Amino acid sequence: MSAAQEASKLPDEGEIVIATVKEVTGHGAYVTLDEYNNMTGFLHISEIATGWIRNIERYVRPKQKAVLKVIRVNRARGEVDCSLKQVSGEERKSKLIEVKKSEKADAFMDFIKAKLKLSDQQVAEIEDKVLQKYDYIYDIFEDIARKGPELLQKFDLSDDVKKAMEEESNKIQVPHVEVRGVMEISSKKPDGIEIIKNTLAGVESSKGGATTEITYVGAPRYRIVVTAENFKVAEKSMNNAVEKIRSAIEKQHGAFNFIREESKKSHQG
Structure with a gap:
């Protein structure tokens, strides 16, 4: 050399x-x-x-x-x-996370190589295509786990490779945060129960990177739980959902009160 x-x-x-x-x-x-x-x-x-x-x-x-x-x-x-x-504490933490991700990515690619009987050259070609869009190989597996395998459509890879990458991404637990609260909702109208049920059903959804779920606790209480990748997204979705419900219930001359509960981190997958 x-x-x-x-x-x-x-x-x-x-x-x-x-x-x-x-x-x-x-x-x-x-x-x-x-x-x-x-x-x-x-x-x-x-x-x-x-x-x-x-x-x-x-x-x-x-x-x-x-x-x-x-x-x-x-x-x-x-x-x-x-x-x-x-070396700062943040630099040390960041480096150890990078190394851990690199080791996981190597394990994923080794598994795909063995399963599909790929050569070193074929594995290198797959990695080159991924690195044109991602800084690290692990990032694409994490992205599939977060957003779904549809993102692989923009890569020039065989269906077998895409399927194997999807299967490996299922091994990743994607961290999520959860924000919660209890809504006290009542209506004196004859069809008050239907008004409440229809209003809540219109808010439950999975969009914008957040999932909103509502469960019945016991009259007049309903729990709302929003899960998302981070607190900022979760809080925004929670606030939007609560204000939408408040507005709809008060328009129907019903009573609405909201009580926040403790937030927490969770894992999905």
């Missing part, structure tokens, strides 16, 4: 990487960079933690995995210096 090719395989300064601690010395630790063909990097003692460090192995030990930030790259010599203390 030429020096230019070797240099192109080095990480960039500021990049967050996964490393394995290889050897701890009095001055720091030598690590191997998992995503860069296990090339060696150095973690100086001054970049392990703030303040005086009495025992390096309190922070890093041989064979331990660590999330590090690349702070210097000497492309001519192929040397990489890293930092542990400069």
Whole structure:
């Protein structure tokens, strides 16, 4: 491999990487960079933690995995210096999620490869097509789980591959949030029960990324539950539904009261 090719395989300064601690010395630790063909990097003692460090192995030990930030790259010599203390909690969390997703995507593609008896070249072609529209392979499986397999129609893939991708996406539990409340609704009109039932039936739906369900608790109480990908979408749908019901009931001279209940995160799938 030429020096230019070797240099192109080095990480960039500021990049967050996964490393394995290889050897701890009095001055720091030598690590191997998992995503860069296990090339060696150095973690100086001054970049392990703030303040005086009495025992390096309190922070890093041989064979331990660590999330590090690349702070210097000497492309001519192929040397990489890293930092542990400069990695923020958010950067560490984000990197670990990325690695976990990458591992899951590899498992999905390995399963599809074995099931359909695909070659490495065929798998690479599928991944290339996906990466034209997504930053990571895992993202398309998560998108199928959220939005349905119809989105695969815009990809030039065989029906067998599409079907296998849909099946693998079913293994993903899509996180959802749930907002809840109780409505107290009454009407003194002779057909008051029918008015209430028809009003509530007109609000139950699955649209705009949210699902709205209403159940009877016991006169005059009805529970409304809205599930969505995040609280912003769920709250908007809840507010729209409640105001629609309030307006319809009050137009019919009925009584309406709404009591919020505690929201929660749930999993779907």
